[in-house]
Amino acid sequence: MARHRHRLAAAAALLLLLLSSAAALSSSAAEGEEDPLIEQVVGDGEEEDAQLDAEAHFASFERRFGRTYRDAGERAYRMSVFAANLRRARRHQRLDPTATHGVTKFSDLTPGEFRDRFLGLRRPSLEGLVGGEPHEAPILPTDGLPDDFDWREHGAVGPVKDQGSCGSCWSFSTSGALEGAHFLATGKLEVLSEQQMVDCDHECDASESRACDSGCNGGLMTTAFSYLMKSGGLQSEKDYPYAGRENTCKFDKSKIVAQVKNFSVISVNEDQIAANLVKHGPLAIAINAAYMQTYIGGVSCPFICGRHLDHGVLLVGYGSAGYAPIRFKEKPYWIIKNSWGENWGEKGYYKICRGPHDKNKCGVDSMVSSVTAIHTSKKEE
Numbered sequence: 001m002a003r004h005r006h007r008l009a010a011a012a013a014l015l016l017l018l019l020s021s022a023a024a025l026s027s028s029a030a031e032g033e034e035d036p037l038i039e040q041v042v043g044d045g046e047e048e049d050a051q052l053d054a055e056a057h058f059a060s061f062e063r064r065f066g067r068t069y070r071d072a073g074e075r076a077y078r079m080s081v082f083a084a085n086l087r088r089a090r091r092h093q094r095l096d097p098t099a100t101h102g103v104t105k106f107s108d109l110t111p112g113e114f115r116d117r118f119l120g121l122r123r124p125s126l127e128g129l130v131g132g133e134p135h136e137a138p139i140l141p142t143d144g145l146p147d148d149f150d151w152r153e154h155g156a157v158g159p160v161k162d163q164g165s166c167g168s169c170w171s172f173s174t175s176g177a178l179e180g181a182h183f184l185a186t187g188k189l190e191v192l193s194e195q196q197m198v199d200c201d202h203e204c205d206a207s208e209s210r211a212c213d214s215g216c217n218g219g220l221m222t223t224a225f226s227y228l229m230k231s232g233g234l235q236s237e238k239d240y241p242y243a244g245r246e247n248t249c250k251f252d253k254s255k256i257v258a259q260v261k262n263f264s265v266i267s268v269n270e271d272q273i274a275a276n277l278v279k280h281g282p283l284a285i286a287i288n289a290a291y292m293q294t295y296i297g298g299v300s301c302p303f304i305c306g307r308h309l310d311h312g313v314l315l316v317g318y319g320s321a322g323y324a325p326i327r328f329k330e331k332p333y334w335i336i337k338n339s340w341g342e343n344w345g346e347k348g349y350y351k352i353c354r355g356p357h358d359k360n361k362c363g364v365d366s367m368v369s370s371v372t373a374i375h376t377s378k379k380e381e
Contacts, residue, residue: 037367041356054083057103063342065105076106085109089294092302096291098322098331098353105343106293113294118340119280120167120218121286122205135222137264137370140275149274150317150335151282156180157316158191159350162341164244168214171197171205172339173284173312174224178234178334180281180316181371182258189263190257200249203227203366213247221284221312222369225263261373268365270354274318282337283315292338297346298322299333300362301353307363313338313350315368322351331355334364 058079061067069075085107092101096277106114151157158179163172171194183189197213204212205224213219213227228234240250266276266283277283286309291302299322314337321330331353342348353361360366 038353041264054079054086057086058082058108059340061103061107062323065106067190069278081110082108085294092291092294095304096300096302099291099300099351100296101291101294102296104294104296105340109293110332111293115289115310117165118163118169119289120163120169120216121310121312122170122212122218122220131146135263135265135369136371137266137272137276139267140279141277142271145271145274147320147322148277148318150318150319151180151277155189156183156281157314157337158189160337161194161242161339161340163194163339166198166244167218168194168198168216168244169339170213170219170224170312171195171201173286173314174228174312175234176282176316176337177221177284177369178228178258178260178374179373181260181374184281185374191237191314192258193235193237193242195237195247195253196235196240196249197224197227198243198245199247199253200225200231201227203230216244219312221286221367222265223282224265225260225369225371228260229262232256258374260371262371264370264372266368266370268360268368270365271361273315273365273368276368277315277318280370280372284369285313285315285336285364287311287313287336287364289361290362292350295345295350297351299331299351299353301333301358302362307360307366309363309367311375316349318354319351322353331358336364 061082066067067078069078086103088105088111089101089107094097103266104198106118109117113347156179158176161172163169173191174197175194179190179192182192197219198215201213201219201224203226205220205223213223231251232253236257239255239257240251264276264280267271273283287309288306290305291300292311315334316337317335319333322333330353330371333351335352336350336352337347338348338350340348352364354364
């Protein structure tokens with residue numbers, strides 16, 4: 001009985017700490033390291049090192065992902081990073097129990113390396129987050145929305161791609177939204193070029209000059225849409241294949257496949273996001289990727305998560321009730337297409353909770369935009 005009371009008291013203390021500390025989350029988290037609040041809540045787990053068996057797990061990781069290192073010193077360093085990430089995954093599991101966290105293909109990277117190589121969203125201005133003239137989305141009716149919806153089942157979503165070690169996530173989010181809009185308008189799914197945007201798009205946010213699209217050094221989906229409107233459109237991936245690095249611009253206007261006529265920024269309202277998703281196709285969104293380096297599957301719904309946005313992804317659908325361990329209620333969720341290949345997450349996809357008790361989890365509702373009007377190339381017309 002005393003032990004039971006002790007556990008209840010510990011759980012209550014943890015809940016109090018979560019509630020009192022959540023407001024302290026900030027974009028100024030320690031450079032390249034775990035969010036300090038996550039460490040504060042669950043500890044660093046050093047006492048559990050003996051249970052992790054890092055050497056055996058690391059050898060399995062090397063085999064699974066084909067890792068080789070230049071010498072014994074580099075391997076020893078990467079194994080130390082891997083062990084730290086095992087502890088980190090355990091922390092994430094405690095704070096995100098409705099998902100599964102563990103070893104991923106990013107487990108030999110520090111949080112800083114992971115952020116620099118595989119994220120790449122430029123910090124948006126306030127105007128980019130909340131919408132404004134001339135791209136503020138009109139309010140749509142929400143009556144009659146389906147309980148579950150997935151554009152993959154309707155043919156509007158292309159294959160999962162891999163951005164590689166290039167901070168070009170923003171271009172994959174942009175191309176995915178345009179692929180969906182093009183499909184809705186023409187009935188044909190065209191796989192579009194991210195490399196064109198990486199090489200040629202240097203559009204800047206008019207309200208904040210530092211927020212410019214910069215190839216592998218990051219960008220914004222809204223400024224990418226503006227670039228596409230000004231440049232004339234986007235080529236196919238076949239005509240302008242992805243290289244994973246920034247090259248000289250080779251844009252050929254005669255090979256444009258799809259053109260953006262207009263786009264809209266959607267309010268931070270889950271019903272409006274769902275309505276725009278159903279009406280306009282997959283949506284370009286931003287998210288805080290703090291838990292994604294260790295994510296394996298399930299519905300991610302962390303108790304604490306910052307809302308500073310650092311990764312661009314594609315919202316393709318939603319579900320009404322995702323599987324959760326028996327001690328937790330099933331969670332409604334968003335379905336997100338990522339750009340880290342099929343050997344990450346749920347075959348390249350991520351689920352994050354939504355609903356009245358989990359609004360804007362990890363900032364997922366904060367920056368959402370859609371292609372609201374397109375026209376096809378002249379050769380298709």
